[in-house]
Amino acid sequence: MQKVLHIDAGKCTGCLQCEMACSYENYQVFAPSKSRIKVFDFHATGKKVPYTCTQCDEAWCLHACPVEAITVDKATGAKVVSEATCVGCKVCTIACPFGTVNYVQETGKVQKCDLCGGEPACTEACPTGAITYIDANWTGLGRMAEWANKLGNQPVAN
């Protein structure tokens, strides 16, 4: 069963626990600046939006890599950067149209979400269930229910 990160921005309070957990998991420090998941704060609307890699099937980053440093984790489907192989050319960072592969100055390599090998630290840290790790086929369920409710409750045109 393929699982994916499911982000429900409506439940996010902007507490940044996910960023802390991510940086701690990967660098053993609490440093949101090093996090691979970012919470964007929309002041005008009050919305907080956690944002990270969607693990594309035909991933731009993976095909852009000149040295096979980004490969598929066969257990999770995540596109994973091998720091030992990455030469730091940064081409993946401009190839990804979502901006979710980023260069890290300190290491001279790029980083991206690797789903923590199947136990994403951000989901464990999220106190409101805004970030969950669920069966890929169920991610649209809430959305479908809302649409069904909306469409199903429309007056029928005669």
Added chain:
Amino acid sequence: MTHHVILGAGPAGVIAAETIRKHAPQDAITIVGDEPEPPYSRMAIPYLLAGNIAEAGTHLRHAPDHFERQRITVRRGRAVSIDTVEREVALEGGERLGFDRLLIATGSRPVKPPVPGIDSPGVHTCWTLDDARHIMQLATKGARVLQMGAGFIGCIIMEALATRGVKLTVVEMGDRMVPRMMGPTAGGMIKAWCESKGITVRTGARVEAIEAEAPLSARLSTGERVAADLVINATGVKPAIGFLEGSVIALGVGVLTDARMQTNVPGIYAAGDCAEAFDALTGKTVVSAIQPNAAEQARIAALNMVGQCASLRQVTQINVLDTLGMISTSFGNWQGVTGGEHVELTDETLGRHLSLQFKDDVLIGANSVGWTDQVGVLRGLVEGRVHLGPWKDELLRDPTLLSKAYLGAAQAQGQWVSAADARRR
């Protein structure tokens, strides 16, 4: 059984072969490369020169039995002509290789400027692993190196040379560094940065002659004479398609293809640096020598070669460059268009710069220096032709709000109220 022949063992050739294998498990696939090494990446050569990786680190695939397991035959050979009627490739040495589908992915070759003495010993291009070996022998600590050209490739090898401790002089014909990728502000920042790192930079200048004594002596258009132990020719590249001249395959600067990467001859495709692909956005054909585009073109070509229907959406010019630690990017039409709007934010002390070009409420191009966080959203915005709506004014006011503008406009996440929100796609 369909036999796919792929000319060229670079990223485009390899990705096409793997894509064909994924979708056509029974087809026969042959990659023909003209260098002795296993398929490798030219893009990795600077990191080899800098000593960060060994030669094996430049290989496109690391498992020694990768191609065998994929049942992809990789063989050495150089195509000299294509018989489009008999459907055969003639290889150097007289052998003929039959094909059902053919992909031309021969990449590009360095151009040799008409400078007297350019063939002297000690003058090298920086293109192949063999070139790299020569450069590593000559570019020793304290050696005087003259680099002709400060374009994209020139700038990217500069760091490797500096790491090797050479005394470097760079001569660029354009009025600034990387003139075909970066605007004047960014080009000027990169030049000042290189000079602060001890590199001698001459822009608006060219090498007029090289005298082949030891050391080499170059005469510049400025009247200067530069002594050098090694001269690197990085004055540009062009599609490696000489073997197609005189064939019926239509050529422009590169091999002309439609949006499905097919040439004017059915069953013959082209992808990567040698291809001049149809860009649906502008309606023109474009040569774009960068791996993400090569990879996408290879994938599209391969899908069509196995009988699927896929077309290239567009050919966006994208580039990223690390010049001695100063990181710059360019996306799309960074020069802007008449009647468009432009915003620029620069902090020369911190080495940071953003330049955004708009047409109506769409971002059409950008340059950045010292800006790496979520920089890919620039591609998302440009290639997605995203209507920025109110975010355009936000960006004109503060260009650093890029990521939010992307999320807000391309994914409309900042405004969704529910699944029923009309902005949701």
